[in-house]
Amino acid sequence: MPDNAFENPRLAALYDFLSPSAGRGDFSMYLPMAMEAESVLDVGCGTGALLRLARDSGHRGRLCGVDPAFGMIEQARKRTDIEWIHGDLSSVSFEREFDLVVMSGHAFQVFLTDDAIRSFLNAARQALTDSGKLAFETRNPSATEWVHWPDTYSGTVTDESGAEVRHVSEVHGTLANELISFSHTYTSPNWDQPETSDSTLRFLPEEKLDGMLADAGLKILERYGDWDRSVVSETSPEIITIACRAQ
Numbered sequence: 001m002p003d004n005a006f007e008n009p010r011l012a013a014l015y016d017f018l019s020p021s022a023g024r025g026d027f028s029m030y031l032p033m034a035m036e037a038e039s040v041l042d043v044g045c046g047t048g049a050l051l052r053l054a055r056d057s058g059h060r061g062r063l064c065g066v067d068p069a070f071g072m073i074e075q076a077r078k079r080t081d082i083e084w085i086h087g088d089l090s091s092v093s094f095e096r097e098f099d100l101v102v103m104s105g106h107a108f109q110v111f112l113t114d115d116a117i118r119s120f121l122n123a124a125r126q127a128l129t130d131s132g133k134l135a136f137e138t139r140n141p142s143a144t145e146w147v148h149w150p151d152t153y154s155g156t157v158t159d160e161s162g163a164e165v166r167h168v169s170e171v172h173g174t175l176a177n178e179l180i181s182f183s184h185t186y187t188s189p190n191w192d193q194p195e196t197s198d199s200t201l202r203f204l205p206e207e208k209l210d211g212m213l214a215d216a217g218l219k220i221l222e223r224y225g226d227w228d229r230s231v232v233s234e235t236s237p238e239i240i241t242i243a244c245r246a247q
């Protein structure tokens, strides 16, 4: 079940205000890749921001977004010139249909178990054309970025109606079994009561990820530690992977 932040229409409507497309590092890498690909599958597409940008930038081919959260896909569906599917990769079966399969916004970290990661990687591989690419990122566990989340993700944001919504982020404990649990509380003068969202994300180490990519028949083409394409180091924030079918 996706987090309340994505499932709840009220909170999903806030997402693009909290994470505006302008200046997003992941989009600076994935948008040019999407523009080069004839067909793009965005897994965990959320409100559809990346595919919207691609269409608005002149992409004329197939753009398909998949997301299991009702609130997010309802936001995405405001655009009728893109294909949207309410579900995840286990609810569809694509066979060599996409030149790019992308997962942005650290959506990969919602997969908490090895089985969930394996099924995603297998389904993504199956969806790729012979020359297709899979692109996604996961936060580097050794950078321990979660210690800064209460500062980074707390503040105020102005919603569609012009109201100021206050959001407070709390991290519960520290990394345990590669998992971090945290919550967000949102308060608006327009709501009777605050909305909360509890979440857990997985921080998969690079070596383990590489083993799982190989097991799924995927070969790493490019690997970066940040959106400036620097190499992965102990302190780099991201583990960014661009992979293809191993054969």
Ligand SMILES: C[S@@+](CC[C@H](N)C(=O)[O-])C[C@H]1O[C@@H](n2cnc3c(N)ncnc32)[C@H](O)[C@@H]1O
Residues within 6 Å of the ligand: 002, 003, 006, 019, 043, 044, 045, 046, 047, 048, 049, 066, 067, 068, 069, 072, 087, 088, 089, 103, 104, 105, 106, 107, 110
């Ligand atoms: C942080 S948001 C990222 C949304 C979008 N990719 C972006 O970059 O703005 C994470 C998304 O992953 C979705 N998600 C949750 N569980 C999922 C699953 N099992 N498969 C695919 N997506 C999932 C959520 O509903 C949410 O929209």
